Amino acid sequence: MSEKNREGKRTARERLAVEREKQKSRDKRRRALIVSASVVCVLGLAAVIGVVAANAGKDDSESAGPVVAPSGAQGKDGLAIPVGKESAKSTLTIWEDFRCPACKGFELAYRDTIHQLTDKGQLRVEYHLATIIDGNMGGTGSRRSANAAACAQDAGKFTPYHDVLYDNQPPETDDAFADNDKLIELAGKVDGLDTPAFQECVKNGTHDSWVEKSNEAFQSGGFSGTPTVLLDGKNIYEDRSMTPAKLKQLVKDANK
Template structure:
C-alpha cells in the first residue's frame, strides 16, 4: 500500500474517532442537562410544598401558636368541650358556635332560656365547642379572641354568664369589635366577679388561643356545614325546621322519663 493511501486511511480513522468523541461529549452534556433539570423541578416542587405547608392552618392576624392550654374542666376528645349541666343528665346537647356568627346569636336568643332551664333541672348536659369561621370568612381575630376570653371565663367558673353576655353584645358580623381585648374585659364587668386580674391577664395573654385554634380545626374537619351546629343526642336539630324551644324541651323531658 502506498504511503499516500496509508495516510488517507489514518486520517479517516482519526476523523471517525474525533466524531465519536464529539458524540460522547454531546451525550454527557445531554445527561447533565436532564439531571440538572430534574433537580430544579424537584426543588421547585419542594419549595411549593414548603410554602403551602408553612401557610396551612394560618389564621389571618393570629399570633404564633403557643402550647395548647385547655380551660378548666374541659372535657371530650382532646379536651375541646366546655360542659354545662349535670354529668348524669340523660340528654346531651352539643353546640358548635362562633361569637361573631349572627345565626349563633339568633339561636342563643331563642333557645338559651330553655337550655338554662333544662340544665338547671339536671335534665340536660350541654357541651359547647368554639369555632372561628367568621375570622376566616370576614378577616380579623374577634372570633378567636372572644373564644379565648370565654375560655378564660370558664377558668373562673363564669362561662355560661359571660357566654350569654358576648352573644347579647355581639357586634355586626363585619365589625371585628371583639378583636379589642379591652372591649372583652369591659364586657366581663357585666358578670359578677369576673373582671379580675387573672381574667384580664388570661385575655390579654391569649392563654387559650392555641386551644381555640385546635377547636376550630376540629370543627373544620368534622364535616359540619356551618355554625351554629346543634346536636341533641347526636341528631342535628338545628336543621329541623319544625324545631322550637318548646319542642326541644319536650324531647329532653321525654328522654328523662
C-alpha cells in the same frame, strides 16, 4: 545615540510595561472583589427580604404557644366546655362562633329553655368554639372572644359571660371583639369575673392555641356552618319544625 543610552531607554520601557501589567492585574483583582462583594450583599439582602416576607405571611395564630385547655374542658382532646350535670340523660352539643349572627339568633330563641333544662339536671350542654367568621370576614374577633370565654371558664363564669357576649355581639362585619379591652369591659357585666387573672388570660391569649385546635376539629367534622346543634347526636338545627317547646319535650322524654 550611544549604545548605552539606547539600552537605558529600552530598560525603562520594559520597566514601564511591567508596571502597567502589574497595574492591570491589580485593577482586575479590585474589580473582581467589588463584584464578589456586590453579589454577597445582594444575596444577603435577598435572604433578609425572604425572612421578612415569610414572617409577614404568618398570623399570630401560627406562633401561638402550647395548647392550654380551659379548666374543666372535657371530650375528645379536651375541646368541649361542659354545662350541666353529667348525670343528665340528654346531651346538647353546640358548635358556635361569637361573631356569628345565626348563633346569636339561636341563643336568644333557645337560651331560657336550655338554662331551665340544665338547671333541672335534665340536659347537659357541650359547647365547642369555632372561628369561621374570622376566616370568612377577616379579623380576629372570633378567636379573641373564644379565648376570653375560655378564660371565663377558668373563673367558673363561662355561662354568664357566654350570654353577655351574645347580648353585645357587634355586626358581623364589625370586628369589635378583636379588642381585648372591649372583652374585658364586657366581663364587668358578670359579677366577679373582671379580675387581674382574667385580664391577664385575655391579654396573653392563654387559650388561643386551644381555640385554634377546636376550630380545626370543627372544620374536619364535616359540619355545614355555625351554629351546629346536635341533640344526642341528631342535628336539630336543621329540623325546621324544631322549637324551644319541642326541644323541652324531647329532653323530658329522654329523662323518663
